[in-house]
Amino acid sequence: MSIESLSKFNHTYVALVVMIQGLVFTSSTEALAAPVSANWVYKISIAKGAPTPDLATKAVVAAGTLLGAVTVADVSDVGTIDGRGYSLRSHIKVANLLSMLDSNLNVVRDSNGIFANGIAFTQRYSDKRGSRSELLMVSNLKQMEFSFSNGRGHIRTEPIKFATVDIAMLPYAFIGQPAPKGMAFIAFTDGKSIFSTGLSVSPEKLDVAGKLIQAVRLSGQASGGTLELWIREADGYPLHVRVSFAKYGAVLDGKIETVPSALFVR
16 A cells, blocks of 8 residues: 555544544443553764754764763653553653753653554643743644644644654554554654654564564654654564654664563553
């Protein structure tokens, strides 16, 4: 199936979600929510000669010159996921190297949504960075539009074209079901803009905390960079996230610290 066909299918499914939204939240009342608790370590590596537009980047480059890859943040995710939807809180604590330069780099992200066609579809997403105004995105299924706002008020609305997941929930977008076997399509948001890409599929084995796991690597181009997501083949559990920015010569790697041995079923 082509990317165009996948995107059209996704759009059609969004329309179906509108018709059944009441059922999505009220059916299967006996279903138990599966807890999610995961810790991630994010490291960044920067190519020699990469631009250094600010103090934070210069500090990372200086450290990277000595260490090769620099730990920039620890991320803890806590929430619940089941067949009806999900709720996730993601807390990003930046390394001391960066927090001394900018206290607004510590972030708390809250994500709530449903699953559309098996993929996470955010209904409400908030992003609070230090003392800065909170970013908020809300999906209005009745009006079929996304609403974006910040601490100063409403910014804009735009039509819902695809089932879209926020960047906090993005690693878990396929959780609870077998990984895609063919080309996949995904749309995601950082609370300010929406991006979409086709994801190619490549089976791989990945070492996580000493365990060799049969995984699938999903990779695509979006917003001037490369997005790669490794998930467990059997149940879509996230293992590794990588974002590469060729323009800045930077690669950001997020690796999960431990993975439950039991399969995650929603």
